[in-house]
Amino acid sequence: MASVALSEAEKVYIVHGVQEDLRVDGRGCEDYRCVEVETDVVSNTSGSARVKLGHTDILVGVKAEMGTPKLEKPNEGYLEFFVDCSASATPEFEGRGGDDLGTEIANTLYRIFNNKSSIDLKSLCISPREHCWVLYVDVLLLECGGNLFDAISVAVKAALFNTRIPRVRVLEDEEGSKDIELSDDPYDCIQLSVENVPCIVTLCKIGYRHVVDATLQEEACSLASLLVSVTSKGVVTCIRKVGKGSLDPESIFEMLEHLCMAVTSKTLFRLASAWARCCMPPCRVFYTRRRAWGPRDRKSDSWADVHSSLQLPNVRLLLFPGS
């Protein structure tokens, strides 16, 4: 991750500020910076979006191409992610420097989409075992200002919403050879339903508290973060820990509880009216009852135990990392 050098005194200032719920730019621990989203920015793609979150600038392009379905899933199309950390974001990404971060982000994206409900892959199938649509999602990091994962997940969701896949028909001849016919009308397209596409919320642990939407300076003060990927219905598709510091399982519970409790349907994502005009479905996380948490085993510090204790009734845990 792009890092910025800070002196001890600056770090101390940031950490103390977070303890008192007043960050350097006046936000509380749970406030996001203003997000600007724009779709349909790149003309030669099937769908594209550009997201600006403070100083972070992400451009996503989706191209739909025809391919063969995977052997284990013959009735479905699939998504391929590629993340390019461009050298214009920060000089650290020059040459091969950005490859590690790019692979990490791409793997995270694969993970959050690796379930049956995020995207209806069956609608991408043209003819089973022979043809399907493959969506190549290319993420370009234009500027790095902290909180990359959140911005990238929002941009991917917006780009998938904007994707227009041409409608095709499969014609069969008498001999049995199949021909694929594209409809004449260039606007005759199918759109994907992005209702269940998850968005990532990154919780950075700074001192004894956690913050959302950390800037580069705050990320430099945080040793560990938790990436939670949630859908609008409150389904958690992936939880991942990043950073070289360690997280106490107690603090993980606290972070997730806080995420669920503080986030009720009225306050999480307040959409500006301009955004509503864009007809993008809102993302919401619903509160889940606290008493549903099973008894916490304080001694447990393995991920498997954490998984089994997370018995949340309205939040289905679909996928959990094996690390």
Add this chain to the structure above:
Amino acid sequence: MALEMRLPVARKPLSESLGRESKKHLVVPGDTITTDTGFMRGHGTYMGEEKLIASVAGSVERVNKLICVKALKTRYNGEVGDIVVGRITEVQQKRWKVETNSRLDSVLLLSSMNLPGGELAEVQAVFSDGAVSLHTRSLKYGKLGQGVLVQVSPSLVKRQKTHFHDLPCGASVILGNNGFIWVYPTPEHKEDDAGGFIANLEPVSLTDREVISRLRNCIVSLATQRMMLYDTSILYCYEASLPHQIKDILKPEIMEEIVMETRQRLLEQEG
């Protein structure tokens, strides 16, 4: 937890109603400034085909017979006597490399320092390739403690007699000529012997923090709207921002409103 999403809007040009008396002559690289060969050419210009052509994008300044182009957005070019705020990036045998937002890293020679620690320094000499050599001349300069660094373009910092300002709102600010602005809590008592050697790591009070955050947001909004930064403009902007919440200052519409008010007050004060 609140997240606000919006569509991008085209930036509005600055209103001409608060226009200046004289229109600035803006040029881009390649523009002809004048065909009169009687002028001496200064920085940012070159002679080509019997006419004076600009090599940087900026405004033309004319002093008697000297024409130069002052670039609007540039890296810091050191001048002797400037005050800069920098970050030590490298430690070498007898010198420290300091990052000051210029084309090359500046050097801080250990021999030109009063104290073992020193990060606020004066420009002592400029090398031929543009690197600056810094020195901390007195105990007033030195290592900075807790505070917030704001990076703006060097062309926005007005050259003044003093760059250390203790603002009446409760915080202090150092306006480095290189565009690095340091906002920090006003130290309660001046310690003459310790100087900048020991950094105070005690928690800063919440009221001070609020003032510092507000000042930081005001400076960022002034820089985004390309206003010159000096103590009066920062103070007026701070006062104009008081009705709003600190985190709202960075929203585009509120930023414009505050800076418009600041600009009006500054014009009233001049005129």
